[in-house]
Amino acid sequence: MRSVLITGTSSGIGLATAVVLASRGWRVFATMRNLKKRGLLDESLRTAGVQDKVCVEGLDVTSQASIQAAADSILARTGNALDAVVHNAGVAAAGALEDIPDSELRRVMETNFFGVLGLTRALLPTFRAQRHGRIVIVSSEAAFYGQPTNAIYCATKWAIEGWAESTAYELEPFGIDVVLVEPGPYRTEIWASTPRFQPAGSPYRSWVQQVFAAADAHATTMSRDPKEVALVIARALEARQPRFRYPVGIFARLNHFFRGKVPTTWLRKAMKLYLSMSRS
Numbered sequence: 230m231r232s233v234l235i236t237g238t239s240s241g242i243g244l245a246t247a248v249v250l251a252s253r254g255w256r257v258f259a260t261m262r263n264l265k266k267r268g269l270l271d272e273s274l275r276t277a278g279v280q281d282k283v284c285v286e287g288l289d290v291t292s293q294a295s296i297q298a299a300a301d302s303i304l305a306r307t308g309n310a311l312d313a314v315v316h317n318a319g320v321a322a323a324g325a326l327e328d329i330p331d332s333e334l335r336r337v338m339e340t341n342f343f344g345v346l347g348l349t350r351a352l353l354p355t356f357r358a359q360r361h362g363r364i365v366i367v368s369s370e371a372a373f374y375g376q377p378t379n380a381i382y383c384a385t386k387w388a389i390e391g392w393a394e395s396t397a398y399e400l401e402p403f404g405i406d407v408v409l410v411e412p413g414p415y416r417t418e419i420w421a422s423t424p425r426f427q428p429a430g431s432p433y434r435s436w437v438q439q440v441f442a443a444a445d446a447h448a449t450t451m452s453r454d455p456k457e458v459a460l461v462i463a464r465a466l467e468a469r470q471p472r473f474r475y476p477v478g479i480f481a482r483l484n485h486f487f488r489g490k491v492p493t494t495w496l497r498k499a500m501k502l503y504l505s506m507s508r509s
């Protein structure tokens with residue numbers, strides 16, 4: 230039975246991935262930072278009849294101590310063998326740079342970027358020793374182009390893609406694959422849980438509010454079932470020779486196709502038109 234550690238399984242794509250992989254016969258270590266939020270995962274696993282294939286563990290990707298404790302505990306249970314990790318945990322913070330507190334910018338980078346590096350480092354000795362391992366990173370179509378009010382989130386996804394593309398060179402000789410899964414919009418908690426900064430008196434306030442409203446309309450009409458992403462993650466994990474990138478959904482595939490082909494100033498014009506942004 231192949232084994233996988235997944236981060237951020239309390240909701241959304243991580244939860245769906247835990248259920249899908251368990252249903253396909255994987256032994257799943259479903260981790261989350263707050264075990265009090267495991268109820269929805271437990272219920273979904275019971276409904277799918279796969280609760281016996283899944284161990285739920287605490288893991289906060291922003292804490293090196295938590296990463297090490299979870300890795301040690303999971304590897305102790307598998308006899309120091311693990312086939313794959315899915316770096317799924319992710320957060321965002323929306324607004325203009327001058328309005329977002331520094332602590333928030335760092336929280337997003339700590340979670341989406343340094344969290345991936347920290348957990349990867351904890352698992353690499355095992356992957357190297359067994360001479361195989363698959364590292365799947367849930368990135369985003371936000372890695373393909375800049376998005377208004379979403380700069381720090383985009384920056385973390387661009388950063389993790391540059392890191393992944395570079396690190397793949399040093400891991401390939403050990404039989405370790407690095408894979409990016411890049412979803413477009415999906416119906417998950419991230420839209421509601423992302424803090425939005427629009428302080429009174431901000432020179433950006435009305436523009437930011439206009440973008441938030443347009444982004445909400447986009448998310449409401451275009452978001453799809455996160456199970457779609459989970460199935461692509463399963464494909465990336467199970468492929469004999471995985472691709473490096475898996476854009477997921479029509480938006481991500483289109484944006485991936487146009488990446489580098491269309492001048493950025495044109496893209497910005499198209500984005501402003503799409504979001505009906507009046508500020509030049």
Ligand SMILES: NC(=O)c1ccc[n+]([C@@H]2O[C@H](COP(=O)([O-])OP(=O)(O)OC[C@H]3O[C@@H](n4cnc5c(N)ncnc54)[C@H](OP(=O)(O)O)[C@@H]3O)[C@@H](O)[C@H]2O)c1
Pocket residue numbers: 236237238239240241242243261262263266288289290291316317318319320340367368369370411412413414415416417418419420422455
């Ligand atoms: N939904 C989309 O449209 C979309 C599109 C492209 C990419 N993505 C990416 O998909 C991934 C999953 O997000 P989602 O859309 O499924 O949103 P979600 O439902 O909000 O799930 C995010 C998960 O990350 C967890 N998390 C946050 N901070 C963490 C930390 N410090 N340590 C461990 N876990 C942490 C959350 O736990 P809590 O419940 O404790 O907060 C939650 O389980 C993210 O990397 C996101 O960037 C999403």
